Amino acid sequence: MRGVIFRGLEELVVEAIGMQAWDELLEAHAPEGRVYVSPTSYPDAELFALAQGVADKLNKPLTDVLAIFGQSLFGFLAEKHKGISSKFASFEELVLSIDSVIHMEVKKLYDEPNLPSIAAIVKDDKTIVLEYCSNRKLCFCAEGLLYGAAQFYSRKLKIEHPQCMHSGAKHCVLILHLD
Amino acid sequence: MSEYNDYKKAYLRERRARDEVESLLEEKTRALYSANQTLERQLAQLKNQQAVLINNERMATLGTLSAGVAHELNNPLAYVAGNLESLNYYISPILQLLETVKLLEQNELRGEQLEARLIDIYLRQRIDEITNDLPDLVHDTLHGCERIKTIVNDLMNFSRSNNDSFGRASLKSIVEDTLRLLHGQLKGYELTVAVEDVPNIYCKEGALKQAIINLLVNAKYAVDMSHKSHKSIEVLLAPGNDQDIILSVSDNGIGIDADVLPRLFDPFFTTKPVGEGTGMGLAVTHAIVKEHKGKIDVQSQEGVGSQFTISFPLEQ
Structure with a gap:
């Protein structure tokens, strides 16, 4: 999965439950020293583990977290790629x-x-x-x-x-x- | 709380840095993608232009071949025409004999009358000569027509555009067909042909014939320019190592100046006088060989001769 999606998740987590929560998720579910950047690909399993971690922290089903994430991701991507979103x-x-x-x-x-x-x-x-x-x-x-x-x-x-x-x-x- | 805020400030700064770098990278990637698209379009255009050039060169070669082909057609046509003239002369006695047979069948001619008529035909119409000649005349006429048919087919095969598609074909047949096309032009030259059976390759038949014609026409020109009494051209086709097939065309002509060798395959480069040669023959040959993932090499010594060697990979 492309880093831009991880970055979207990072943005959501930091905004919603704080920087410390994101750090804890990274500690728990990502390789040591991981920094996500948009053009790089990272294992899909890492994204699912992080999303599951968010679900656990919020005590919500994974499907709900994914839905919330998707909603937030659109805003993140639209802001990041204004040239594309403005085409429609x-x-x-x-x-x-x-x-x-x-x-x-x-x-x-x-x-x-x-x-x-x-x-x-x-x-x-x-x-x-x-x-x-x-x-x-x-x-x-x-x-x-x-x-x-x-x-x-x-x-x-x-x-x-x-x-x-x-x-x-x-x-x-x-x-x-x-x- | 202040420490946390400082930490968050640093984090946000780092995140902005990532955003900026990513944005820059995306901008460059888009520009690269766009440049790549342009290059792909230009490459397609170049390939198209190359195909047009090869086709133009083929048409020019057809023009070169036409004189030789006309001469080639003239030989069988001459004896077909001569034989038909003789056959025309023989029609009259044959018809007289047939008429006699008819009269006999209708009981209108009997005994002495019949005998006298047959003797008259025999004495006046050289029946022995006709009997001897007739089978040979018909046989040679058919042979002449077959020869004309082969020449016309070879020429049509060469010019037909459907030969431009890749398919499995025998290099041996391609070389033999090409030599047949140039048969008339290469008369008077000591032509050595050693063509071995080699595995079929994936190729464009028409294009390869074009390449071989170019090499042979150049060899002929080089030999003519040398004014040597012994004019030698050699065509060899043989398996190379395990991975390729070697085709070479050699001559004992004037050879090529060492200064010229590096530019030999450049488009529009020619050493021929103004008005002679398009300068595209070897460039097109080179392009055809490259298209077949092969290699072309030239060895030459001024005053001694030249050898062009093409290697075709077996697996393409």
Whole structure:
């Protein structure tokens, strides 16, 4: 997993529960002396262990933590890559461009072979059906990112998750209901 | 609390430093990506231009070949035409004989009348000569037509663009086809050909014929320029080491000036007089060999001759 995602988690933890908590998480779940920087890749297991550590500290289920993290991560990434986020005039435009524009921009910057594949279909002016597929199975984080994006565009969003990779499906189906 | 605040201040400063460095790095990475895209586009454009140049050179070679091919076609055409003329002369007695057979069958000609007519045809129409000549005339005419067909096929194979795709092919056949194409032009030269069976390679047939023609036409030019009475050109094809095949074209021509050797494969470089030679022959040959992941080497001594050696890797 790219360092930029770890940096997003670091930002969230430091802001929400403090610098000391982040230090403790690093002590417990990362190799000694680890400093996360965006362009470097780190083991996926490290991210999951840190996220689980956050869940343990907050006494919340991991899925909830991933959702919160996703939401916060969107703001972090949008701030860090203003050039990209400013390209989209609306939430819908952004969602429909995840694979063709956003992931393409990620590939320009990082050699990232494990990007999720995301297909989005507009059902009507208030519904988008999104298919998420990734060997990392971070669908809850994806949900969080979508909530973060909705917040960024001041939209109210509800997500249904009727089909999930965690239940054995080949891909997750997320139905996005907009206000 | 103050110590904690100082610590946090230092942490935030360090985090800002990371942000700035990352931002700088991303900016450079984007510029690098963009430059890479431009280079890829230019590379594709260059490859396209190279393909156009090779095709132009092939068309120029076709022009060079045409004189020789015309001469090659003239030989079989001459004896096909001569044989047809003789056959035309033989038609009349054959028709007379057939007419006689018809009259006999219709009982209109019998006994002495029939005998007299047959003797007359025999005496007047040189039937023995016709009987002797006819099989050879037909055989030679068919042979001439086959020869014309082969020459035209070879020329068409050379010019056909579908030869430009890679496929498994026999280098031996390619060399033999090419030598056949140049047969007319290489008459009067002592041509030594030693072509061994070698494994098929993954290649573009048309392009390789082009490369070999360029080397042979250059060898012929070098030999002509030397004004030697003994004009020798040698073509060898043989397995090299375990990993390659060697093709060489040698001549006993004027040789190449040592100063010229480093520029020999440069595009538009020629030692031929103005108006002769495009300066693209060896450049195109070099490009074709490179495209086949091969190597081309030249050994030359002024006044003695030159040898161009191409090695083709077996696994491409």
